[in-house]
Structure formats: C-alpha cells, structure tokens
Amino acid sequence: MDTRCVILDIGGVLEITPETGWLRRWDERLGLAPGTADGRLTDVWAAGAVGAVGEAEVHEQVAARLGLGPVEVDSFMAELWRAYLGTPNTELIDFVAELRPRCRLGILSNSFVGARRHEADLYGFDTLVDEIVYSHEIGVCKPDPRAFAIACARLEVRAGDCLFVDDFPPNVEAARAAGLRAHLFEGNAETVARINAHLDGAAGQR
Secondary structure, three states, X not given: XXXXXXXXXXXXXXXXXXXXXXXXXXXXXXXXXXXXXXHHOHHHHHHHHOOOOOXXXXXXXXXXXXXXXXXXXXXXXXXXXXXXXXXEOHHHHHHHHOOHHHOEEEEEEOOOOOHHHHHHHHHOHHHHOOEEEEHHHXXXXXXXXXXXXXXXXXXOOXXXXXXXXXXXXXXXXXXXXXXXXXXXXXXXXXXHHHHHXXXXXXXXXX
C-alpha cells in the first residue's frame, strides 16, 4: 500500500496564535505578581492537555485557585479560548481543502479539553481532514512517539507515507524518529511546496 498522507499541527500552523498577554492582564486585574495565575493553574493546563480533567472541573479549579465568581470565570475562559484559537491561516487552510482527492489528511494536535468543539464550530477542521487526533482525547502529547503511532493508525497509513507539518522543532524531530517524513513550518510558501513535493513522490526528503 502506498497511500500518501499529510498530517498537520493546528496552533502555529493552521491557526495563527501569537502571544496575547491575556494571563498577564489577569494578574494585573487581580493584583497578583506576574506569572501567578499561570503558576497556580500549571497542573490544570497539564491535566487538560491529556484529558485528565473535564471542562466543568477546569472551570471549578479556575474559580477556586483565582478566587473568581461565575461571571469572572466565564470571562477568563472566553479569553483563554480567544488566545488559544487565534485566527485562521486561511491561505494554508484553503490549500489543504483542495488536497483531499490526492491523499489522506489528518490533524495531530497538542490540545486542551474542549478544543474539538471550539475548533469545529469556528474553523470547521472536522470537515477539513479525515481524522483529527487531539492529545486531550488520546491521553498523550507530542513529542511522545505514541501520538504519531495513533495518528497513523487512525488514518490507516504507514508512517513512511506520511508528511507531518509542525512549527515546533522537537515535534518535527520526534516525527522523523517515529518514521514519518516531517517539515518544520516557517511559512505558507515553503510548506505548500513541501507538501506538493511529498504528494508528487519526491524521494530523499525527510
């Protein structure tokens, strides 16, 4: 079987997600030292990334650890999701949407509980690709090699037939170690060219 496949990351690739400083503004609003809100929630972020907590528990922990009421919690979570979702990389999304007849398409993303619903509602990623593999649903994050194995299994493709695109070098290196071809995202033009080369069967590219 030679089924070409392209697997993409979301944040920093399909979504443009610059640092917004939203947590710093909450520190200021609550009269806390810089980094306090993030520090108090570090384990909640980690648990949410692998699905060890649900959305309701996240809300409860935010309220308890930052001393927020229901309205403030809703505001905090709304800001979290605005920063998390960023803005769409429309050029790349439109390119990927045209690829389906040529290959299998997947997403492999380190995520946070609730991401599937938010990203489907806002960007329609659930209809863009054949399979979305979220860390909060499989219980492991990139660069864990199990994440790449699960993505390939879900897509029913061999690792060597896949091109993985990510903006974080350790994830690219881990994908290569797991047997995938991989490309470090540094812009749309280079990425489009690399995907086309992969689908056209260019040899010798890892």
